[in-house]
Amino acid sequence: MIPSLDWLLEQADRKLKKEMDPDVIAITRAVITELAAEGLPVGVAQAFRTKQEQDALYAIGRTRPGKIVTYAKGGASNHNFGVAVDVFVYADGGKRAEFLAPPDPRLKQIVAAMKRYHMQWGGDWGSFPDYPHFQLYDAVNGQPKPLLGPRYPGRPLFAGAERMDRTLIRLIQKRLRLPLTGQFDWKLTQFIEQFQRQHRLAADGVVGPVTWRHLFGFQR
Known part of the structure; x- marks a missing residue:
């Protein structure tokens, strides 16, 4: 049995x-x-760590056993x-954590989803690849935070909608x-439908959160 989305998010929030x-x-x-809707229940093993916690991990295999x-x-x-x-x-209905490695197709799903949001993958590192690891940017080495695109307005945009910006x-x-033109007319609707078909989305001419993400990247 696959855990519910509410349960998955509740468990993740304990780390985030x-x-x-x-x-x-x-x-x-x-x-x-997104992945829960595809039947893939993802959990968060590690998120923020203090420097002291990092040093304790670094000691494993050096000054500590393991x-x-x-x-x-x-x-x-x-x-x-x-x-x-x-x-x-999550495996066994959420009772066990399974860490994936290539060529597991489920890992490919996770990597593709994360990269759509501009996350960097530790599996791309040439030396010591870290398959479970994703980061928005390399803060350690001074890389600037990426621009993540305009914020989704919170409600869908479509021809005939009221009070559109x-x-x-x-x-x-x-x-x-x-x-x-600033007008959501039939021509814009047609181009949005064409864009949606190209990205294998429901071609309804409505710019909801999924279409917005495909247009601009991460919805802030």
Whole structure:
């Protein structure tokens, strides 16, 4: 039996604490939600870690018994900056955590979903690949936080909708390389439907949260 979405998010929120970057929290929750709809229950193993907690992990396999689990001392991990998460898949109805490695197709699902939100994957690292690890950016080495696109307005945009912000309509028109009229007319509807078909979305001409993400990336 697959755990419910509410349960998955409740468990994730225990790890996604206030020290985390709010965009990383939102992205992680969004990916958990999307993959749960596909029958893949994802959990969060690690999120924010203090420098002291990082040093304790670094000691494993060195001054403490066990296999080496990290090559980063305290302050040298992006977990210490609240911009990284390690994830797993729930097995046995949520009773067991299963950490995936290539060529598991479920890992490919997770990686694809995370990368749609601009998350970097530890599996792409040439040395010591970290398959459960995802980070928004490399804060340790001074990489700037990426721009995540305009904020979704909170309600769908479509022809005939009331009180639409013309600035948002112009953003959509600009993305689709159309004249910036600020009008959600039949022509814009047709181009949105074409865009939706190209991305295998329901071609209804409505710009809801899923279409918005495909247009602009992460919905803030």
